[in-house]
Amino acid sequence: MASIKEVAALAGVNRSTVSRIINGEGSFRSDTKRRVEEAMAQLDYRPSAIARSLAKSHSNMIGLMVTYYTGGFFGQMMNQVQLELDVQNKFLLTAQGHHSADGEKKAIEKFKDLRCDGFILHSRYLSDEELIALSKTKTPFVLLDRYIEEIKQQCVTFDHQKASALATSYLLERGHTNIGCITGPLGRVSSQIRLTGYKNAIAEKGIALNPDYIVEGDYELDSGYEAMAQLMSLEQKPTALFSTGEEMTRGIMKYCYEHQIRCPEDISIISYDSVNSCRGLYPQVTTLDFPISDMAHEAVLLLNAQLKDQSSEQGQLSVSPRIQEGNSVINRA
Structure with a gap:
């Protein structure tokens, strides 16, 4: 895999110039930018997303923690969140909580280590106190299908x-x-x-x-x-x-x-x-x-508001169910 040093050598510029062009920082002569882009294409150089996040202070990655991947609810939730993020050109990183508080803590630490901009968490095992403490670190996150009074503005629940x-x-x-x-x-x-x-x-x-x-x-x-x-x-x-x-x-x-x-x-x-x-x-x-799609939509909107420092003072967002009639209920009235 080509390195930024090789791109700089082929384009005839220094490494800092290549880095700044990749990150969209500063202005450059059109021929300089063209040489760098051509060198990147010739060498099939792909900038590291994590390296770019270090330079830009954001990664465009969102972490989604679910209890496990095999449940139908969680599979649909992952799919719907991915669809919401695709529209915004953001990436989804998923992790499982493995039915334990320790597993959920490790998932959140993974998101932090990979510099996710924010998290969407379906947490069943972390205590209210632990999630309240997480909110005090100013880490942007949304809590799915769980209500905690102290952080109600970060909760999206089914009623x-x-x-x-x-x-x-x-x-x-x-x-x-x-x-x-x-x-x-x-x-x-x-x-x-x-x-x-x-x-x-x-x-x-x-x-x-x-x-x-x-x-x-x-x-x-x-x-x-x-x-x-x-x-x-x-x-x-x-x-x-x-x-x-x-x-x-x-x-x-x-x-x-x-x-x-x-x-x-x-x-x-x-x-x-x-x-x-x-x-x-x-x-x-x-x-x-x-409507899982409604919950995913509201969760992403709420997280985006936090990322833009537009925190809401309203209570938790609640998604209402609908009755789908079948043939399993007889009318005795």
Whole structure:
């Protein structure tokens, strides 16, 4: 690979001249600039992006940290952020948090070492205090799908409480009063928020909450299967079910198939579905769809504002879900 020294020698100029032309600094005679550009082309010289960032104090690189690469949500998020950055001629650098606070710290350090201009973080394991401390270092970053009051102006979230209330109300409006809810791990704030939306919708209708109808899962297929088995063992079974995770819904539908439970005749189902993974199920499940493209767009806009030192004083940006009707809910009204 050619070096800047070789380019300078071929063009008949010194290395500092080549460096300044590459970085767009200063003005030069047209023939000098032409000789340098021709030498670069002849030698197939490609300037180091990192070296240029050192000279310019910005790299045009944005770091995106996700929990892991294999999840449908994270794959779509990476794709949508990349599309947003392509329009701005910026580069995307990704890293995984590997389901641990240590993994998330290493990802952020990687972004710093490679001089990313800013970060978009989907952090599940770093504490609120650690993320607040990061904000105090003046490092530009946006937090995805998580709300922290002290840095709310850096948060872009899905409105999970509204989503859960919307799903539960959809069932209530169709005459269902015995409604089960399969949650995610209740040790997570996001799972508690989803459960709160369900409870609020039930309470607003003046219906007594049945704690037996609330079953904790872990967002994985097997937990949906096991939770459905628990609900079906009740003497008074629910006529409708709200699943807060699409993989759990796949487990629910598997249980129904294996035990000859008809949907929606025997039980109606509405589900979270952030990545359209419920579309292959039969019957077609009525879902809460979350516009990942909207979240990516808002995150990039918010980060750009920070990079331009145009910090917002407003609260967090919240992206609302939409109900996509399928054939899994029967009207009993």
